[in-house]
Amino acid sequence: MRLIHTSDWHLGRSFHGVGLLGAQGRYLDHLVDVVRQEQIDAVLVSGDIYDRALPSPDTVALLDDAVVRLLDAGAAVILSSGNHDSATRLGFASRVLERAGLHIRTTLESVGTPVTLGDTHVYPIPFLEPSLVADELGCQDRTHAAVLRAVMSRVTTDQRSRGGQSVVMAHAFVTGATTSESERDISVGGMGAVPVEVFDGVDYVALGHLHGAQQPREHVRYSGSPVAMSFSETGHVKGSWLVDLDGAEPSFTFVEAPVERQLHRLRGNLDDLLAGPTYAPAETGWCQVTLTDPVRPLGAMERVRSRFPHTLQLLFDGPTDQIAARSYAQRTRGRSDIDVCCDFLEHVREGAPASDEEREVFASALAESTVARRRRDDEGEVGDVSVGRSGVA
Structure with missing residues (x-):
């Protein structure tokens, strides 16, 4: 068999x-x-x-x-x-x-x-x-x-x-x-x-x-x-x-399996990325580019795509960006839905963390939301109802 x-x-x-x-x-x-x-x-x-x-x-x-x-x-x-x-x-x-x-x-x-x-x-x-x-x-x-x-x-x-x-x-x-x-x-x-x-x-x-x-x-x-x-x-x-x-x-x-385009994650100073010969394989692939320039370059995406035309994501990680507040996506990356809920509760209460009982309430609410989404999907309602950040996947 x-x-x-x-x-x-x-x-x-x-x-x-x-x-x-x-x-x-x-x-x-x-x-x-x-x-x-x-x-x-x-x-x-x-x-x-x-x-x-x-x-x-x-x-x-x-x-x-x-x-x-x-x-x-x-x-x-x-x-x-x-x-x-x-x-x-x-x-x-x-x-x-x-x-x-x-x-x-x-x-x-x-x-x-x-x-x-x-x-x-x-x-x-x-x-x-x-x-x-x-x-x-x-x-x-x-x-x-x-x-x-x-x-x-x-x-x-x-x-x-x-x-x-x-x-x-x-x-x-x-x-x-x-x-x-x-x-x-x-x-x-x-x-x-x-x-x-x-x-x-x-x-x-x-x-x-x-x-x-x-x-x-x-x-x-x-x-x-x-x-x-x-x-x-x-x-x-x-x-x-x-x-x-x-x-x-x-x-x-x-x-x-056949590969449509290879994935590449590039990181560095913009001028170095545009000139460096080691980055040549990325010219035909899907690219995620993280720029580390101390000041964000003007027209960064246009310049990046002049060499890497299939760049899909442009990120910045220079000194200015490290000092600035992180984005919501960065702060929640790797956190479970229940942890995000508890983090929010701690934030609005100015540092008081969620208790075990409050975590249980969040867990119950998230479970009910998941069940509601699945029922909605099967009953034919239009729209993608998701729990927390999980719907992005």
Whole structure:
């Protein structure tokens, strides 16, 4: 059994105002070619198929075309929903489509029922909001770890009755993995982390959510996003995992994806950047440029783009800027939503920090806001309602 594990396509995403649909389409062309050349049996896409709950018609058409070509290439296609997807929209007509080889899993009810391919059983676990499903699963804690423990109990019970090999697809933040700036925070008050031990007992775990390819354990892997979506992903090697389950132990091959433009982070004095020969490779790439001049140069972006025409972000970090107050984005970077709320409360109270009880009130309010957004997405209201800063991802 040969599988391709991919995730986090985020179809319809833009990168600092530049649409990525063309680059995403070229990745899907590449994926179809790999399926044909490597005689892949199934394509596993572990969540965040779309970037928004209400994707544009062009985005839907791109997915439709890709799925048809993957099926024509001879592979089954298994999609599970992520935190960016509308479970209701993505799952529409899933029972009918399953007859054609397209398996879409978006609901709690589907968890524990595998897609069986020969003697391999694939268990897709869609992203499950703890506030919505914890009670139904009998979880005492409303955390992602508690929810995934409960659904993995269903999976292992079913697997024991079937035998063969087992593969789990999940969309989660597993402890020990590395994040980037382009992922939407799925935690509230630190309740999003899932111990890797939750996935013990299966042959392979195909994870989604984090955008860098990595492996918290040998059999537990993130494919990462196939296209970069933030400058924090500079240096990432994008691609998919080819998983071969035919031997005694699974074997893994990373298949690199085509790169639309390389990412470059440049830092220095403007004159040095414009003249330095070491910066030549950045002339054709997407650039984030940080200028360290003591005084902000006039017409800085125009001058930067005279050499680096694909500069998307221009930052300043000279002595004057270090003295000046930091921007809101800089002050909140790396802070969780609940920490931002508590920081604000401390600010308006002139230094009095939030108490444990107040943190609990914020955590409850943020959880309710997350649930409201997901319900809005599924009920079809227009607009992207987000929690705190997490909506930027």
